Amino acid sequence: MTLLSIQLSKLVLAGVARAQKEGALPSFELPELIHLTRPNRREWGDYSSALPLQLAKQIDHSPIVVANHIQDYLPKSPIIEHSTVSEPGFLNVTLSSDWLCSQVARVISEGTSFMNLDLYSNQSAQVEFVSANPTGPLTVGHGRGGVLGDTLSNLLSAVGYKVTREFYYNNAGQQMKKLGESLRIRYLQSLGISVQLSEDHYQGEYLISLAAQIVESHSDSLSEESWETFKDIAETDIAAKQHSTLNRLNIVMDVLYNEQSLYEDGSLDKVVAKLRQKKLAYDKDGAVWFAVKELGGSDDRVIVKSTGEPTYRLPDIAYHCNKMERKFDLVIDVLGADHKDSFPDVILGVKAMGYEADRIKMLMHQFVNIKGQRMSKRSGKFISLDDLIDEVGADVVRFFMLMRASESHLEFDIDLARDQSDKNPVYYVQYAHARICSILEKASIAGYSLKDTKVDSLVHPSERLLMRNLLELSDTIDRAVSEMAPHYLTTYVRDLASSFHTFYGDCRVLDDDDVSLTLARLNLIRAVRIGLSHALGLLGVSAPESM
RNA sequence: GCCCCCGUAGCUCAAUGGACAGAGCACCUGACUUCGGAUCAGGUUGUUGGGAGUUCGAAUCUCUCCGGGGGUGCCA
Numbered sequence: 001m002t003l004l005s006i007q008l009s010k011l012v013l014a015g016v017a018r019a020q021k022e023g024a025l026p027s028f029e030l031p032e033l034i035h036l037t038r039p040n041r042r043e044w045g046d047y048s049s050a051l052p053l054q055l056a057k058q059i060d061h062s063p064i065v066v067a068n069h070i071q072d073y074l075p076k077s078p079i080i081e082h083s084t085v086s087e088p089g090f091l092n093v094t095l096s097s098d099w100l101c102s103q104v105a106r107v108i109s110e111g112t113s114f115m116n117l118d119l120y121s122n123q124s125a126q127v128e129f130v131s132a133n134p135t136g137p138l139t140v141g142h143g144r145g146g147v148l149g150d151t152l153s154n155l156l157s158a159v160g161y162k163v164t165r166e167f168y169y170n171n172a173g174q175q176m177k178k179l180g181e182s183l184r185i186r187y188l189q190s191l192g193i194s195v196q197l198s199e200d201h202y203q204g205e206y207l208i209s210l211a212a213q214i215v216e217s218h219s220d221s222l223s224e225e226s227w228e229t230f231k232d233i234a235e236t237d238i239a240a241k242q243h244s245t246l247n248r249l250n251i252v253m254d255v256l257y258n259e260q261s262l263y264e265d266g267s268l269d270k271v272v273a274k275l276r277q278k279k280l281a282y283d284k285d286g287a288v289w290f291a292v293k294e295l296g297g298s299d300d301r302v303i304v305k306s307t308g309e310p311t312y313r314l315p316d317i318a319y320h321c322n323k324m325e326r327k328f329d330l331v332i333d334v335l336g337a338d339h340k341d342s343f344p345d346v347i348l349g350v351k352a353m354g355y356e357a358d359r360i361k362m363l364m365h366q367f368v369n370i371k372g373q374r375m376s377k378r379s380g381k382f383i384s385l386d387d388l389i390d391e392v393g394a395d396v397v398r399f400f401m402l403m404r405a406s407e408s409h410l411e412f413d414i415d416l417a418r419d420q421s422d423k424n425p426v427y428y429v430q431y432a433h434a435r436i437c438s439i440l441e442k443a444s445i446a447g448y449s450l451k452d453t454k455v456d457s458l459v460h461p462s463e464r465l466l467m468r469n470l471l472e473l474s475d476t477i478d479r480a481v482s483e484m485a486p487h488y489l490t491t492y493v494r495d496l497a498s499s500f501h502t503f504y505g506d507c508r509v510l511d512d513d514d515v516s517l518t519l520a521r522l523n524l525i526r527a528v529r530i531g532l533s534h535a536l537g538l539l540g541v542s543a544p545e546s547m
Numbered sequence: 548g549c550c551c552c553c554g555u556a557g558c559u560c561a562a563u564g565g566a567c568a569g570a571g572c573a574c575c576u577g578a579c580u581u582c583g584g585a586u587c588a589g590g591u592u593g594u595u596g597g598g599a600g601u602u603c604g605a606a607u608c609u610c611u612c613c614g615g616g617g618g619u620g621c622c623a
Contacts, residue, residue: 036563041566041567044566048565050604053604088566088603090565174622175622175623286621299619301620303621307621311620312622337552337616338617339618340551340617340618341551341618366552366553366617404561405561408553409552409617421585423572428585431586442582494570495570498570502587504582504587508581510582
């Protein structure tokens with residue numbers, strides 16, 4: 001479909017062009033699209049444009065005169081019922097009720113495809129998110145990244161991208177040795193042998209319970225095994241648990257990319273060689289440095305330590321070159337605030353390697369603070385993502401993680417999410433969906449036929465508002481994608497639920513004395529149901545038929 | 548020291564450079580012999596942290612100061 005905002009924008013611009021042609025306005029360059037806002041007073045109609053105010057100065061007319069001219073030459077359109085001009089120079093349009101009804105009918109007959117956009121069909125996108133190493137359970141911070149990345153992926157699919165969800169991890173190096181050693185020590189401890197973890201070992205309780213499981217299945221038969229054996233056990237177990245945690249949130253990765261493969265296939269050497277060749281890498285203090293300053297960045301960075309091991313920046317650059325090799329049209333890294341500082345260096349590295357790194361975007365998110373219950377009762381440690389899902393449920397976790405702009409710190413008040421669960425915005429939205437299902441069920445029992453998608457005669461203000469809100473889903477999706485801001489969708493779906501509940505209070509759907517109105521309203525709520533469940537689906541939240 | 552994010556109603560937060568800055572929670576008052584009361588309607592709530600600048604117009608852009616958080620390694 002064509003976005004409503006674009007259609008209206010084109011109409012207004014056509015009005016300007018005609019006014020110019022007829023000599024009412026002087027000639028000047030027109031923008032391709034104009035910005036429309038939703039006015040906050042009903043008398044100003046459904047959409048407003050401040051274009052006259054913006055044009056007034058450059059063409060030396062009063063804004064109100066410009067607005068009047070544009071209004072005079074506004075083309076006739078089935079979309080617009082009428083237009084008005086208001087001080088100090090706004091052009092306001094009111095949508096036609098008939099047109100709104102006709103669009104609602106299309107929502108029913110065409111379903112979600114009507115609300116999705118094909119702006120980017122035949123394009124591919126890769127979204128990298130979570131990217132935790134297999135050294136411990138996922139944190140609530142990973143949860144935020146996971147929910148953001150997955151929802152953004154859903155949104156990208158909705159505008160036509162073929163999306164790859166990718167998880168990048170490293171199961172090699174010092175950290176894994178420490179993990180293996182830690183598990184081995186826990187194992188020996190649970191056999192009653194007196195050994196201690198050192199400070200740089202992994203202290204988490206999950207290794208104690210894993211050790212206990214090993215004792216149960218293998219008794220003491222592994223006591224002579226090396227750390228490598230325990231590393232393999234720990235890695236397998238932790239990785240499986242991480243993905244089962246993600247699955248609980250409806251997150252399923254398409255590709256698991258192992259950092260180790262970049263060491264093995266020579267990618268790292270290739271990067272170093274090429275940077276050296278371009279004089280962007282040099283030796284100092286026994287290490288290899290990447291000349292970031294040379295490229296306009298902040299500080300030069302070590303990419304190969306004096307021990308010969310790469311720092312994380314080198315594989316990061318190689319990995320992103322690999323993404324470029326895979327020809328994605330769009331690459332998005334969903335990163336926590338702790339990783340974002342290295343992002344510009346990686347981009348500079350990828351550019352230095354000769355790729356169009358502008359296709360790589362970053363969606364940065366701040367951390368999550370758990371309020372009210374800083375410590376988990378079970379482990380005595382920081383609450384894990386699994387704990388959080390146990391406490392409030394997957395739907396609430398997903399919705400809450402998406403209620404705030406990603407760059408804002410998120411305070412997750414568990415006690416509030418749990419104790420006030422019936423006042424919860426998630427339930428508010430889901431209730432609207434369940435309520436619709438219930439009415440439709442009742443209508444079906446009463447014998448109303450829902451074969452026809454005809455919608456007309458819906459003129460009540462609550463009906464108009466509900467229709468308008470429903471039809472804004474596409475614009476919301478578009479905006480959420482272009483600004484990489486999934487939280488617009490949570491705001492939207494709450495608005496849609498709210499206008500449905502208001503409609504429900506004002507307009508009785510089932511009325512045996514007026515069958516034609518009943519059918520129109522039934523079709524309206526069928527369409528709203530499609531909109532609600534589609535938006536909730538994009539958010540990864542369930543849309544229950546009853547609750 | 549340097550960099551990033553945030554500061555909006557009592558609380559948690561929205562808001563695409565536009566009109567009188569909006570929701571939810573909390574508090575008060577109403578609404579079912581009728582479609583699900585997990586609902587609705589109404590009421591109260593503001594120096595958008597302070598100051599300056601750009602603009603016809605600033606919560607939004609720039610500068611500066613204050614406060615909170617995060618980052619800043621030959622860790623990832």
